[in-house]
Amino acid sequence: MARRTRTRRLVAAVGITALATGAALITVPQPAAVAATAAVTVRPDPSYRQEKFEGWGTSLAWFANVTGGYPEEIRQKLARLLFDDDGLALNIARYNIGGGNAPDVKDYLRAGGAVEGWWRAPEGTTREDTGWWDAKDPADWNPRADATQRWWVDRIKNDIDHWETFSNSPPWFMTRSGYVSGGFDAAQDQLKAASADDFAAYLAGATRRLEKEHGIKVDTLDPFNEPNTTYWSTRLGSDGEPVGGRQEGAHMGPELQQRVIRALAPALRASGTRAKISAMDETNPEVFARNWHNYPAEVRALVDRMNVHTYGTAGRTTVRDLAKAAGKPLWMSEVEGDWGDGQDFADMSPGLGLAQHMVDDLRELEPRAWVFWQPVEDYDNMKPGGESAKGGNWGSIQLPFSCTAEDTLDTCPIRTNTKFDTARNFTHYIKPGDRLIKVDDTSSAAAVAENGRGATVVHVNSTTAERTVTVDLSKFARVSRGATVTPVVTSAGGKLERHPAIGVTGRKATFTVPAESVTSFVVTGVSGVAEDAAVPRKDATYRLTGVHSGKHLTATETGLVVKSAEAPGGTQRWQLRGIGGATGSTRRHVITDPAGGKRLTVRATGNHAPVLEPDRGRP
Numbered sequence: 001m002a003r004r005t006r007t008r009r010l011v012a013a014v015g016i017t018a019l020a021t022g023a024a025l026i027t028v029p030q031p032a033a034v035a036a037t038a039a040v041t042v043r044p045d046p047s048y049r050q051e052k053f054e055g056w057g058t059s060l061a062w063f064a065n066v067t068g069g070y071p072e073e074i075r076q077k078l079a080r081l082l083f084d085d086d087g088l089a090l091n092i093a094r095y096n097i098g099g100g101n102a103p104d105v106k107d108y109l110r111a112g113g114a115v116e117g118w119w120r121a122p123e124g125t126t127r128e129d130t131g132w133w134d135a136k137d138p139a140d141w142n143p144r145a146d147a148t149q150r151w152w153v154d155r156i157k158n159d160i161d162h163w164e165t166f167s168n169s170p171p172w173f174m175t176r177s178g179y180v181s182g183g184f185d186a187a188q189d190q191l192k193a194a195s196a197d198d199f200a201a202y203l204a205g206a207t208r209r210l211e212k213e214h215g216i217k218v219d220t221l222d223p224f225n226e227p228n229t230t231y232w233s234t235r236l237g238s239d240g241e242p243v244g245g246r247q248e249g250a251h252m253g254p255e256l257q258q259r260v261i262r263a264l265a266p267a268l269r270a271s272g273t274r275a276k277i278s279a280m281d282e283t284n285p286e287v288f289a290r291n292w293h294n295y296p297a298e299v300r301a302l303v304d305r306m307n308v309h310t311y312g313t314a315g316r317t318t319v320r321d322l323a324k325a326a327g328k329p330l331w332m333s334e335v336e337g338d339w340g341d342g343q344d345f346a347d348m349s350p351g352l353g354l355a356q357h358m359v360d361d362l363r364e365l366e367p368r369a370w371v372f373w374q375p376v377e378d379y380d381n382m383k384p385g386g387e388s389a390k391g392g393n394w395g396s397i398q399l400p401f402s403c404t405a406e407d408t409l410d411t412c413p414i415r416t417n418t419k420f421d422t423a424r425n426f427t428h429y430i431k432p433g434d435r436l437i438k439v440d441d442t443s444s445a446a447a448v449a450e451n452g453r454g455a456t457v458v459h460v461n462s463t464t465a466e467r468t469v470t471v472d473l474s475k476f477a478r479v480s481r482g483a484t485v486t487p488v489v490t491s492a493g494g495k496l497e498r499h500p501a502i503g504v505t506g507r508k509a510t511f512t513v514p515a516e517s518v519t520s521f522v523v524t525g526v527s528g529v530a531e532d533a534a535v536p537r538k539d540a541t542y543r544l545t546g547v548h549s550g551k552h553l554t555a556t557e558t559g560l561v562v563k564s565a566e567a568p569g570g571t572q573r574w575q576l577r578g579i580g581g582a583t584g585s586t587r588r589h590v591i592t593d594p595a596g597g598k599r600l601t602v603r604a605t606g607n608h609a610p611v612l613e614p615d616r617g618r619p
Contacts, residue, residue, distance in 0.1 A: 038468065040459075041441075041469075042439060042441045042446075042457055042469060043472040043474065043475055044437055044438070044448075044455055044471070044523075045439065045475040045533055046437050046455070046476060046529050046533070047475065047530075048534075049437045049585060050435050050585050051329070052432075052433050053368060053431075053432060053435060053436055053447065054162055054368045054369040055090070055091040055162065055369055055431075056088065056092060056372075056427045057091065057092025057093060057094065058088075058090055058092070058371060059094040059166070059373055060153075061149070062110070062113055062247075062374060062401075063374045064096075064148065064151075065096075065113075065115050065149045066378075067148070067376070068149055068150070068152050069148045069405075070412070071403075071405060071406075071407060071408065074399070074403065074409060075155075077414055078376065079156060081414065081420070082156075082375065082397070084159075085428075088424060089427045089428060090372075091162070091432055092160065092161065092162045092371055093152075093163055094164045094166055094371065095149065095163065095165045095210060095218075096149065096167075097115075097118065097167050097202075097207070098114075098115030098116050098118070098146060098168075099117055099167065099168065099172065099250075100114075100180060101114070101180050102125065102172045103126070104125075104126045105127055108181075108243060108244065109245075109246055109247055110246040110381070112401055113248065115149065115168075116145045116146040117142075117146075118141060118142055118146070118202070118205070118206040119140060119142060119145075119171055120140060120145075127179075130173040130178070133198065135198060135202060141205065150210075153210070157214060157215070157216050160216070163218045163219055164218065164219060164278065165210065165218055165275070166221070166222040167222070167224065169181070169190070169249055170191050170199045170202070174191055174192055174198055174199050174202075175190050175191060175192065176189070177190065177234050180248045180249075180250075181232065181233070181234045181242065181247065181248060181249060182232030182234050182251065183232070184233065184234060184236075185233070186230040186231065186232055186233035189251060190232065190251050191250060191256060193256065196256070196260050196263045197263045199260060200263035200267035201267045201270075203221055204267040204268045204271040204275075205271055207221050207268075207271065207273050211273055219276065220304060220305055221268065221273075221277060222278040222280070222281050223261070224257060224280045225249065225250075225281050226249070226283040226309065227251060227253075227280060227291075228254060228282060228291055229251065229283050231249055231251075232250055254290075254294035255294075257279070257280055257291065258294075258295060258296070258299045262302070264277055264302075265302045278305040278306070278333075279303045279307060280292075281307045281308070281333055281334065283309050283311050283312065284308070284309060284313070284314070284315065285308055285310065285312065285314065285318060286312060286315040286318070287312075288308045288315075288319050289315055289318050289319055292306070292322055300326060304328070304329075305328060305329045305368075306319070306322070306331070308332060308333065309333060310335045310361055313357075313360065313364075316360070316365040317365075320366050324586060330365070330367050331367050331368055331369045331370075332367040332369070332371060333369075333371050334371055334373045335357065335372070335373060337357070337394065338353075338393045338394055339351075339352070339393065340353070340393040341390065342393075343382050343383050343390070343392055343393060344417070345415055345417045345418075346417075346492070347417075348491065350417055350418055350419050351419050351421055351422035352422065352518070355422040355423070355458075355518045356462060358445070359442075359443060359445045362445040363445055366585060372396075374395065375396040375419075376395055376397045377397070378399075379398040379400045379415065380400050380401065381401070382398055393417055393419065396420035397416050398414075399412060399415065421490045421495045421496070424495075425458055425488065425496065425519070425520045426445070426458055428488075428520070429458065429488065430445070431450070434448060434450055435447060437455075439457065443459055443462070444460070445458050452527050453526070453527045454522075454524050454525075454527075455473075455476075455523040455526055456520060456521065456522055456523065457471055457523065458518065458521075459518070459519050460517075460518050461515065461519070463516070464515050464516060465515050467512065467513050468510060468512045468513075469511055469512070471509050471510075471523065472507065474507045474508075474530060474533075476526040476527065476533075477527065477529050477530050478528050479507050479526050480525035482525050483504040483525030483526055484502060484504065484525060485501070485502045485511070485521050486498065486500075486501040486521070486522040487499045487519050487520070488519065488520040488521075488522060489513060489514060489519045490517060490519075491515070491518075492516060493514060509521075539575070541574060542574055542576070544574055546562060549564075550564065551564045552564070552572045553574070553610075555571045555572075555595065555596050555598065555612060556571065559611065560610060560611065560612060571593070571596070573594065574593060575594050576590070576592075577590045590615070592615050593612065596612070597614065599612070599613060
């Protein structure tokens, strides 16, 4: 959590993905740019659709560590806000396997940050004692560890479709610094290389014990959290005692990550859990891509799902394409932020900022799931003078992390800000099982219903003026006479206000959304894909255009060149021939040169540059 020498056919899935999301690999006619904000036409396109969306989630971690021991009325209300249908309606939970500092180390982490580890140290153990733990010795495990976070596991397990366990840091006795807040050098690997097998056994053992004790099935385990960064460091005061950082974290470069993944695969099998490996929860897509490119094929094969955070947003489409090329599901597994100016529960700015971030993640990253870091934050830490002079809006829900057994909802109040309200425009109307689809407006995300009959468009108007939004349903094959579009609006004037259904005329419906608002357009009476919706279309030709250069890939007698001007003989025109049985966003294509009877290929030898070869018609 950032608080701060075989032949491959060229990129078929990657190329068509870029086409469908406007990443400029292929030039296609685009709708004319609209005037600033006065009117927008949004065209959901079901011809390009994702695999089934798995849902919305949260890490438990700090807030669960704190509030799992709160008075019943407080923690039950909090649970309803997070997981009930009227709340955020989350259906994914990530359990934080704590590392844990040595028994003789005073607590210096932020409220909630000291998540208890699953080890049980012999009496008198100190930070200097690092060789005592044995994964095979039951005496070295604490089956009662982490009671407060585990209260939440029992409370929500009937609401959860997907469980994941993850680690922020190894236990202190596996680290170089001897502390779980990071190394003294934040750029140095924190896990001792000799402890990789023990770390894997610890994570697998804790995961299996969690499953058995609580009757749940963990789908995946991610052993890292933002590992290839310099966020995580321990600082000592003048008395030699730690004074920071404030949370568990551990730097691990790509080579050490690979070692852990190799050790984790057999450790999971030996433990008896059926959990698979996810990785690597990197802080942003660019760092994720660097790590992934460093992984050899055999390590990539051990990773069942790719997890990335979006604290940085560049490179979303890169990671999207890496996941498709690998044939692996992708999660946006953590993000949070402020998007405001000081702690404020009425200001629309945080809600609009979060909503636009969600739209961008859904459109560009195309994840199977979208997961909050933690939508619950410490009110005291977020108020002015807490973490910052002005205070902040981290979290969608805030309550004090200092409440006692004697407190009530009156003395330990729970507050929600506008992020809670705008997030529900997504979580209530894009549901698990729905499929995200292409949309041609950068302020909108869209999905078709699981049964294929109906759709949802979520539109963000961040401007200070109202906006006329036309939902154009012409990309659907069937639009019934009784088709309707129902706007559900969150703005300063109200939360999830449901407006009267609008009849569809000429395959369109229009509604004026308020300034600074998020609107869910719930569409009924539509299904299928219009014949002319799909791109690429049969026998159509396209240019392959460089994102930065604006020049076009051109076939010549001697190979490939990039030119800006139109070349004679159709040598800048390419066709895409679908292969395989997949549809929508995962369909693969061969890119052919109809003028020369050749196709594009990338060979694993040499510099991996595209070349032309005869098109024999086989994939």
